Amino acid sequence: MKDTPMYIPTFEDMLEAHARIQPYIRRTPVRTSDYLNELTGAELFFKCENFQEPGAFKVRGASNAVFGLDEEQAAKGVATHSSGNHASCLSYAAMKRGIPCNVVMPRTAPQAKKDTVRRYGGKITECEPSTSSREETFARVQAETGGDFVHPYNDHRVIAGQGTCAREFIEQTDGLDAVVAPIGGGGMISGTCLTLSTLAPDTQVIAAEPEQADDAYRSFKAGYIIADDAPKTIADGLLVPLKDLTWHFVSNHVSEIYTASDPEIIDAMKLIWKHLRVVMEPSSAVPLATILKNPDAFKGKRVGLIITGGNVDLDRLPWTL
Amino acid sequence: MKDTPMYIPTFEDMLEAHARIQPYIRRTPVRTSDYLNELTGAELFFKCENFQEPGAFKVRGASNAVFGLDEEQAAKGVATHSSGNHASCLSYAAMKRGIPCNVVMPRTAPQAKKDTVRRYGGKITECEPSTSSREETFARVQAETGGDFVHPYNDHRVIAGQGTCAREFIEQTDGLDAVVAPIGGGGMISGTCLTLSTLAPDTQVIAAEPEQADDAYRSFKAGYIIADDAPKTIADGLLVPLKDLTWHFVSNHVSEIYTASDPEIIDAMKLIWKHLRVVMEPSSAVPLATILKNPDAFKGKRVGLIITGGNVDLDRLPWTL
Secondary structure, three states: OOOOOOOOOOHHHHHHHHHHHHHHOOOOOEEOOHHHHHHHOOEEEEEEHHHOOOOEOHHHHHHHHHHOOOHHHHHHOEEEEOOOHHHHHHHHHHHHHOOOEEEEEEOOOOHHHHHHHHHOOOEEEEEOOOHHHHHHHHHHHHHHHOOEEOOOOOOHHHHHHHHHHHHHHHHHHOOOOEEEEEOOOOHHHHHHHHHHHHHOOOOEEEEEEEHHHOHHHHHHHHOOOOOOOOOOOOOOOOOOOOOHHHHHHHHHHOOEEEEEOHHHHHHHHHHHHHHOOEOOOHHHHHHHHHHHHOHHHHOOOEEEEEEOEOOOOOOOOHHHO | OOOOOOOOOOHHHHHHHHHHHOOOOOOOOEEOOHHHHHHHOOEEEEEEHHHOOOOEOHHHHHHHHHHOOOHHHHHHOEEEEOOOHHHHHHHHHHHHHOOOEEEEEEOOOOHHHHHHHHHOOOEEEEEOOOHHHHHHHHHHHHHHHOOEEOOOOOOHHHHHHHHHHHHHHHHHHOOOOEEEEEOOOOHHHHHHHHHHHHHOOOOEEEEEEEHHHOHHHHHHHHOOOOOOOOOOOOOOOOOOOOOHHHHHHHHHHOOEEEEEOHHHHHHHHHHHHHHOOEOOOHHHHHHHHHHHHOHHHOOOOEEEEEEOEOOOOOOOOHHHO
């Protein structure tokens, strides 16, 4: 993507993506909990993207990229770097099409995520857990394989694919006052903005971010991209910085970014496990954590939360550590 | 129930129950996993009764009993004994109708289950963890309160209510070769037999039981009820024995009872948490454990599994103990 001018995906790109990927993804269910509604004073709807077969919404964008390749490029396969879920979802999509997938992944990524990538036939090259090491290692891998670079989020095909989630969400709920999604690199938030700015322009898009990796929050307040190298938070899916394409959507369409501390994220995660009875990652708990922290902003509203992923190491749950 | 002649609930009772309880229960979703299908060689469908608001299928039978009471009895409320989920579900149903609920519960029941009962306004009286102590304590509580005894399973209203789950399951899957459900006292299995013997008579009903509480298996083989006092298994929802009404359905309609060891149950539980990404109890993992143990009985078949409950102590997961 580096050498091409920035292409901003459109609502029509999202519709095309949805038609292209529907055979390979699930229309995930929306769950509710009377208990969590009482606790927050809002009417909460949880879109369970953790119920995608490879366990994360990222199968949407990955499938859109993989199934949009021409035959010549498809033969060389795809390549990416990712802290986890994009890696397994791109591997899954590549497996479904029967093409190679090379993945650069931090050596510190959860074992469960590495296992999933390998189960789907992805080939892992490990790097250090920093943005700089990741990008350097990836350049080498990509030069060797010729695989098409599918960036985890700063890719118009990926963003158009992620936008299909918000389309289903609006259909399933008959409308929402706000959608709250976690923000790392901003792929899901950008896809949500892309879809809702046309389909439901009155629905606010709110991003939720870990305090300990709050570069998007600081960027949003500053008006330009601020990136951290190697932030640390329990929400390990949200370590990466915004890029030009996702910054476009965040700066133009996001209403607010709220943050939550790691202990608040863990508390929210446990609440969801206990009352929604779904297995999801710390990253997916950040939206509920920010709603609990800012109750007045949500009270009385119909609020959609995207449970982005469910690949968690069951032997190392944060509240048992 | 002790002094009334045994009334065998009918298919029409189940239909009436469904109409009565629909405002108070959820039509729970059915989940699938490509991974678990490959692992077993069968096509598996999981009915997520853990997604009921109080976390278990037992809200069906409990709601049928509670909302079927006349006003005079309703004023005195309901009473029961239960190792957990029937207690919380009866409390939930009673709260919805605004009537008292008294519960006798073993002092060893998981804290999460006690918390849930109290959250729904149920009043707990603790007993020793044995069938004999439970029945003795209950007789006292019931005499004091005059609450209508809603037995956890040996009650025609409860069985008719549980049968509504199988009706939804058949509608949601367009038919199944077999339904596998856990068996403790036999309420869910009896309701499943009641519904499927009319609605889908070619669908086998198979019960799954912990080896360490295998009284139903031994009863089934012997041809008469065998009860254990105070069995011990990780599947703490399945400790109670069959009674005359559930024995009627088990002996007449169940095709087979399979058993699984506690380590096999824990392995199956972890597989479901990891690949279906739902939070469920050890008891609910017994069906998958028996399928993994008897693959030839299920290979190539469309098999429904009922995930009966999701109230688990997240601080004491069996694989972290």
